[in-house]
Amino acid sequence: MNGNSLLPQTTIEKVVYPFLGPDRSFEDVDAVRGALEEAYAEAGYRTVAVNLPQQEVRGGVVQIEVVERPVGRLRVSGARYFSPERMKAAVPALAEGTVPHFPTVQQQLDRLRGNPDREFFQVLREGRSEDEVEVELKVKDRSPLHGTLSLNDRYSANTERLRSTVSLRYDNLWQREHGAGLTWITAPQSPADATVFVATYRLPFGGDRRVLALYAVHSESDVAALGGVGVIGNGDIFGARWALPLGGDASFWHSLTLGVDYKKFDETLNLLGADAVNTPIGYTPFLAEYSATRRDEPGFWQGTVALHFAPRGLLGNDEAEFADKRFNAKPNFVYLNTGIERQRRLPGGFGLNLSIDGQLADAPLISNEQYAAGGADTVRGYLEAEELGDRGVRGGIELSRPIGGVPGIDELIALSFVEGARLWTVDALPGQDDRLQLASAGVGLRLKLRKQLSTAVDFALPLTDASTTQAGDWRWLFALDYAF
CATH class of the missing domain: 3.10.20 (Ubiquitin-like (UB roll))
Incomplete structure (x- = not known):
């Protein structure tokens, strides 16, 4: 031989x-x-x-x-927004002169397919001589410039109802698939209620989907509270996240995320008939988060565990500032977040979503780090972050079913839900509730047109009283999004 x-x-x-x-x-x-x-x-x-x-x-x-037979020629066709040479370099198993090992080729192509702006398939044919082969990667790509316009009513107490979001990002800077984005969130009826600017930059590393994300957040608000107290809050956050895939396959994958933030908030309490009280704070918390996803025939499981901690005296973390912000709050805090979600298909076209998450802390936390409940992502029917606690748990059950045959509509889904949360405050002050509970039930619709315009509408019935919301007061929520 x-x-x-x-x-x-x-x-x-x-x-x-x-x-x-x-x-x-x-x-x-x-x-x-x-x-x-x-x-x-x-x-x-x-x-x-x-x-x-x-x-x-x-x-x-x-x-x-x-x-x-080696690859005599590797050709990339159809690419308009992504560099053919960089796509070739991303698949060294198909380099000219190399005998292709197709399991390795498939792994490298799967990494390329991780970009939603690009899809392709490979064509293998005879080469110019009978002792070699030719490979063509036929690419269908789209512009990496994306934007979103959104209008919703995710508002907090004592602010105007509407919120708008405008975001723009570009996901292929320098032909290296770096991404940069800007986001502006405001209350269009009263910008003083909420104005937030966000800048992000994403850098992929290597071929295994490691990503370093950098971001900066600036917020401005002048929110009038009850009882003649005005809260003026301006804050900045500068952070980084390092995402490390830990491997897996088509049915299971997991990852580790490490992060650090520097947070600085200037807050002023204006009391009628008294001098203003300043309670600024600056601190540096760290994050270590593990997440895992498992797919099966009827759906998937998804879970996360995240540890948040801050050492005393590092880039802020001043004990006096924490004491001014909240009684008994310490700059060297530690707390744990965890959550699990199950989505599965049911007979008759129905879908079931079960979710539970929570936070565990052993000491009082400042409000910026507390567990928030209420709003579109937690317990519908209540205002956004209507209640806060040092510890908390939230659960939800949602049953959905697509409605087909509606002319002009790409997707229409009807749903019903039951949600609830319980929160605990560590070292509650006299007269302060150390336990709070939220619960609601309702129905909703999800609609999508032309894959770019989507609408969500929910009608929720609060079942317990909260700081602002009363039990039995129906509330409807909406979100209108346009993406390109």
């Missing part, structure tokens, strides 16, 4: 051995050739050919020729 450099000798011997011996026919020899080609294919080398050259068999010895 001549020309082999890919399979170990022991593998070849195992393939050939059953065909050795006296009284063999040409069919047996051809069967050896076919078995060897199959062995190469099973090992991932589908371009290898095994031939029987013309020969005169003497002494029972048959010559077999292996042609390990």
Whole structure:
């Protein structure tokens, strides 16, 4: 056997051995050739050919020729927004002159497919000579410039109802798939109630989807509270997140995220008939989060565990500032967030979503780090972050079903839900509730038009009293989003 450099000798011997011996026919020899080609294919080398050259068999010895056909040419076609040369470089297993190992090729192509702005398929054909192959990657890409316009009523107590969001991002800077984005969130009826600016920058590293994300947040608000107290809050956050995929396959994958923030908030309490009281604070918390997803036939499981902590005296974290912000609050705080979600398909086209999450802390936290309940993402029917607690748990059950056959509508889903939360305050002050509870039930609709315009509408009935919301006061929530 001549020309082999890919399979170990022991593998070849195992393939050939059953065909050795006296009284063999040409069919047996051809069967050896076919078995060897199959062995190469099973090992991932589908371009290898095994031939029987013309020969005169003497002494029972048959010559077999292996042609390990390399890639003679790699071509990328159809790319408009992404560099063909960089896509070639991202698939070194298809480099010209290399015999392709297709499991490795598939892994490298799957990494390329991780970008939603690009899809492609590979075409394998005979090369310019019979001893090589040609590979073409046919690409269908779209502009990496994206934007979102959103209008919703995710408002907090004592503010105007509407919130608007405008965001713009570009996901292929320098032809290296770096991403930069800007977001502006405001209360259009009264910008003083809430104005937030967010800038982000994302840097991918290597070929295993490691990502470093940098961001900055600036917020401005002048929110009038009850009882003649005005709260003026301006804050800045500068942070970084390092996302590390931990491997997996099509049915299970998990990752680790490490992060650090610097948070600085200037807050002033204006009491009628008294001088203003300033309670600024600056501190540096850290984050370590593990997340995992498992897919199965009816749906998927998803879970997260996140540890938040801050050491005393590092870039702020001043004990006096924490004491001014809240009684008994410490700058060296630690708390844990965790959550699990289950989505699955049910008979009759129904879908079920179960979720539970919570926070555990052993000491009082300042309001910026407390667990918030109420609003569109937690317990519908209540205002956004209507209640806060040092510890908390929230759960929800949602049953949904698509409604088909509606002209002009790409997707229409009807749903019903039950949600609830319980919060605990550590070292509550006299007259302050140390336990709070929220619960609601309701129905909703999700609508999508032309894959760009989507609408969400919910009607929720609060079942318990809260700081602002009374039990039995129906509240409807909406969100209108346009994305390109």
